[in-house]
Amino acid sequence: EVQLVQSGAEVKKPGESLKISCKGSGYSFTSYWIGWVRQMPGKGLEWMGIIYPGDSDTRYSPSFQGQVTISADKSISTAYLQWSSLKASDTAMYYCARSSSIVGLVVYWGQGTLVTVSS
Amino acid sequence: ETVMTQSPATLSVSPGERATLSCRASQSVSSNLAWYQQKPGQAPRLLIYGASTRATGIPARFSGSGSGTEFTLTISSLQSEDFAVYYCQQYNNWLQTFGQGTKVEIK
Numbered sequence: 001e002v003q004l005v006q007s008g009a010e011v012k013k014p015g016e017s018l019k020i021s022c023k024g025s026g027y028s029f030t031s032y033w034i035g036w037v038r039q040m041p042g043k044g045l046e047w048m049g050i051i052y053p054g055d056s057d058t059r060y061s062p063s064f065q066g067q068v069t070i071s072a073d074k075s076i077s078t079a080y081l082q083w084s085s086l087k088a089s090d091t092a093m094y095y096c097a098r099s100s101s102i103v104g105l106v107v108y109w110g111q112g113t114l115v116t117v118s119s
Numbered sequence: 120e121t122v123m124t125q126s127p128a129t130l131s132v133s134p135g136e137r138a139t140l141s142c143r144a145s146q147s148v149s150s151n152l153a154w155y156q157q158k159p160g161q162a163p164r165l166l167i168y169g170a171s172t173r174a175t176g177i178p179a180r181f182s183g184s185g186s187g188t189e190f191t192l193t194i195s196s197l198q199s200e201d202f203a204v205y206y207c208q209q210y211n212n213w214l215q216t217f218g219q220g221t222k223v224e225i226k
Contacts, residue, residue: 035215044204044206044217044218044219044220045155045157045163045206045208045217045220046217047208047214047215047216047217050213059213059214061120061214062120062214095162095163100168102151102168102210103210103213103215104151104208104210104212104213104215105151105153105165105168105210106153106155106163106165106208107165107174109162109163109164110162111162112162
């Protein structure tokens with residue numbers, strides 16, 4: 001069974017750094033693209049970027065380029081989303097999402113990680 | 120970037136009635152269009168891909184149609200569990216984008 005298990009909720013202050021994780025199991029982690037999706041409170045879904053763990057090819061949506069870093073450690077089947085300096089506007093639910101064999105077509109979702117940034 | 124526009128923003132429907140949701144792309148995405156359902160407190164769930172193919176386990180009352188820039192999701196007879204927010208998504212290239220969502224609520 002394919003599973004994506006995300007790290008737990010975080011409460012941070014503006015300016016702090018953060019790295020959240022998404023551990024894949026039940027499939028070949030290096031063979032499928034994994035993406036990150038933001039959902040701000042009461043709002044819709046926004047695609048942030050994707051990574052191919054097999055070779056670490058990473059692509060960002062223009063809105064998120066330079067704002068976050070996506071990475072993966074294939075030795076532990078885990079993808080990451082990180083910020084170097086959080087803002088209050090980063091408060092959101094973040095989902096990891098595994099593509100099918102077609103890049104971008106998401107079949108499997110993580111349970112979400114709620115990030116709250118508040119002073 | 121391909122902009123996806125959904126309409127209406129909110130759809131009020133009685134149980135048992137048909138619901139028709141629309142999605143328009145700012146440029147052709149061929150048939151690389153998916154629909155997702157999201158309920159409160161849950162991750163989205165894939166309903167339709169390839170514009171018209173139901174994902175595994177999705178009931179036949181859900182159907183999708185369209186190609187190019189105009190797409191439709193139809194729920195033939197709404198059940199109580201279908202009241203949710205629905206998103207379209209194009210995956211024509213790696214820079215996939217979502218529509219803003221249509222909330223289907225009980226009339």
